[in-house]
Amino acid sequence: EVQLVESGGGLVKPGGSLRLSCTASGFSLSDYNMNWVRQVPGKGLEWVSSISSSGSYIYYADSAKGRFTISRDSPKNSLFLQMNSLRVEDTALYFCVRRTSVWNWFGPWGQGTLVTVSS
Amino acid sequence: DIQMTQSPSSLSASIGDRVTITCRASEDVSNYLNWYQQKPGKAPELLIYGASSLQSGVPPRFSGSGSGTDFTLTITSLQPEDFATYFCQQSYKIPPWTFGQGTKVEVK
Numbered sequence: 001e002v003q004l005v006e007s008g009g010g011l012v013k014p015g016g017s018l019r020l021s022c023t024a025s026g027f028s029l030s031d032y033n034m035n036w037v038r039q040v041p042g043k044g045l046e047w048v049s050s051i052s053s054s055g056s057y058i059y060y061a062d063s064a065k066g067r068f069t070i071s072r073d074s075p076k077n078s079l080f081l082q083m084n085s086l087r088v089e090d091t092a093l094y095f096c097v098r099r100t101s102v103w104n105w106f107g108p109w110g111q112g113t114l115v116t117v118s119s
Numbered sequence: 120d121i122q123m124t125q126s127p128s129s130l131s132a133s134i135g136d137r138v139t140i141t142c143r144a145s146e147d148v149s150n151y152l153n154w155y156q157q158k159p160g161k162a163p164e165l166l167i168y169g170a171s172s173l174q175s176g177v178p179p180r181f182s183g184s185g186s187g188t189d190f191t192l193t194i195t196s197l198q199p200e201d202f203a204t205y206f207c208q209q210s211y212k213i214p215p216w217t218f219g220q221g222t223k224v225e226v227k
Binding site for chain 1: 151153155161162163164165168169172174206208210213214215216217218219220221
């Protein structure tokens with residue numbers, strides 16, 4: 001069974017850092033394009049970052065550029081999101097999501113990890 | 120960036136109703152339009168990709184249509200498990216992948 005499990009969320013002060021992790025099972029992360037998508041509870045979805053299967057192509061939303069870094073550890077089959085200089089507006093549920101290559105649809109999704117940025 | 124606009128933002132419907140949700144892109148996305156369903160406390164799940172292709176395991180009462188800038192998600196006979204929030208997403212001019220703001224389908 002394909003499964004994604006996120007961890008690493010929590011409460012952090014503005015300006016602080018967090019590192020989110022996503023552990024995959026049932027498939028190899030390095031065979032797929034992987035993404036982080038976030039959602040303010042009760043609100044819409046915002047794509048945050050993407051890493052291609054080869055690792056050669058990395059993209060960030062404007063809101064994440066210069067502050068967030070996506071990476072992966074293939075032997076551990078894990079995806080990461082290093083988040084620095086966190087802002088109150090980064091408060092959201094962060095989902096780890098697999099993406100297809102053909103139609104670029106997202107799925108499956110992890111259950112999400114909650115990041116709260118507050119003083 | 121391509122902006123995606125859904126309408127309505129919410130709707131009330133009864134079991135057995137036909138429900139239609141529309142999604143408009145700010146520019147041509149061809150047929151690279153996907154629909155997701157999200158239930159409270161759960162992650163989104165793919166319903167339709169490529170504007171009209173039903174994801175495996177999704178009931179045939181769900182259907183999608185459209186191309187270019189205007190798209191529609193239709194539920195032909197609303198079931199109790201269909202009360203949820205629905206999001207459209209363009210996957211044509213990327214990055215960024217952009218989503219509509221969501222349409223919440225509630226019990227009438």
